[in-house]
Amino acid sequence: MIIFGTKGYLHALAIITLLCGHCGNPSAHALRKRVVKFTLFFIPLFPVSVKYLTQCTFCGAQERVTVEQATQLQTQAAQDPDPRYTPLGQQQPHQG
Numbered sequence: 001m002i003i004f005g006t007k008g009y010l011h012a013l014a015i016i017t018l019l020c021g022h023c024g025n026p027s028a029h030a031l032r033k034r035v036v037k038f039t040l041f042f043i044p045l046f047p048v049s050v051k052y053l054t055q056c057t058f059c060g061a062q063e064r065v066t067v068e069q070a071t072q073l074q075t076q077a078a079q080d081p082d083p084r085y086t087p088l089g090q091q092q093p094h095q096g
Contacts, residue, residue: 014077022061
């Protein structure tokens with residue numbers, strides 16, 4: 001008996017402030033990569049599909065983006081980080 005199937009993985013790539021096309025608010029959007037892999041005996045072997053998505057943190061609306069758009073958004077997030085968002089592991093200095 002052979003056991004096979006698929007399993008999805010969600011990778012967080014960046015957080016970037018964008019104007020939401022659904023609610024119209026300028027809010028933080030999570031850029032995510034969704035990979036579905038073929039599994040054999042519960043071992044992931046190779047990717048079946050790869051999708052890039054942005055999700056508005058205000059209204060929750062998701063929008064699919066192309067690989068080129070995802071790369072551009074990642075570059076933009078790395079070059080001009082929003083000071084309100086701190087990378088994991090770094091603390092904001094205490095003011096006051």
